[in-house]
Amino acid sequence: MMILGLSCSPRDAGNTSILLQHALDGAQEEGAETEFFSVFGKDIQPCDGCWVCLREGRCHIEDDMQSLSEKMLAADGIIFGTPVYIYSMTGQAKVIMDRTSHLRLANKVGGVVVVAGSLGSIDPIKDLYFNMVVKKMLPANLVAVYATSKGEVRKMEQGMKAAHNLGREMVQIAEKGFQYPKGFGRNFHGFGTHTH
Numbered sequence: 423m424m425i426l427g428l429s430c431s432p433r434d435a436g437n438t439s440i441l442l443q444h445a446l447d448g449a450q451e452e453g454a455e456t457e458f459f460s461v462f463g464k465d466i467q468p469c470d471g472c473w474v475c476l477r478e479g480r481c482h483i484e485d486d487m488q489s490l491s492e493k494m495l496a497a498d499g500i501i502f503g504t505p506v507y508i509y510s511m512t513g514q515a516k517v518i519m520d521r522t523s524h525l526r527l528a529n530k531v532g533g534v535v536v537v538a539g540s541l542g543s544i545d546p547i548k549d550l551y552f553n554m555v556v557k558k559m560l561p562a563n564l565v566a567v568y569a570t571s572k573g574e575v576r577k578m579e580q581g582m583k584a585a586h587n588l589g590r591e592m593v594q595i596a597e598k599g600f601q602y603p604k605g606f607g608r609n610f611h612g613f614g615t616h617t618h
């Protein structure tokens with residue numbers, strides 16, 4: 423059992439990373455192996471819209487997304503973490519969603535951790551959950567915490583506890599081994615030219 427914590431904050435060792443590490447501690451307590459990946463210092467370039475990934479199952483851009491994609495595929499559960507930047511997820515989080523649109527993440531458990539200074543958590547939460555639904559992942563809980571300066575989140579005891587519990591819950595959900603029925607494709611809801 424492997425749980426991956428993915429921090430999409432460009433700030434090193436910031437609040438999102440702290441919460442994610444705490445969630446991974448919870449997952450370890452339930453017996454899982456864990457891995458932490460931060461976008462800090464990584465080379466993650468935007469999607470260029472070529473759709474090579476859909477034909478070849480692999481993005482042609484050779485950067486740190488290649489190793490992240492392998493980690494995501496190997497994980498039983500992925501906790502997506504992002505701070506709120508201008509009422510949304512960070513640019514890095516959105517790029518990761520774009521660059522993993524071809525990845526088959528079905529039946530993996532998904533958790534969400536969002537940190538805001540004051541306003542704007544709900545849109546990234548909804549967007550991250552919707553992305554999971556499209557991919558037929560199994561949504562676990564979310565943790566939304568308010569903190570601004572680096573490390574401030576440690577003072578938010580309830581939020582820290584909720585993150586720890588999220589990690590534990592993810593392992594327990596993954597252990598149930600739920601599988602979506604095969605043969606129905608992704609959960610796309612719109613039909614148009616690019617669903618031909």
Ligand SMILES: Cc1cc2nc3c(=O)[nH]c(=O)nc-3n(C[C@H](O)[C@H](O)[C@H](O)COP(=O)(O)O)c2cc1C
Nearest residue numbers: 431436437438505506507508509538539540541569
């Ligand atoms: C460019 C930028 C934009 C931000 N926009 C918002 C915002 O719209 N709403 C908000 O509540 N906090 C906003 N914040 C504050 C961060 O969400 C907050 O500092 C958070 O704790 C950062 O998490 P981190 O330490 O994991 O990077 C912004 C911070 C930055 C650097």
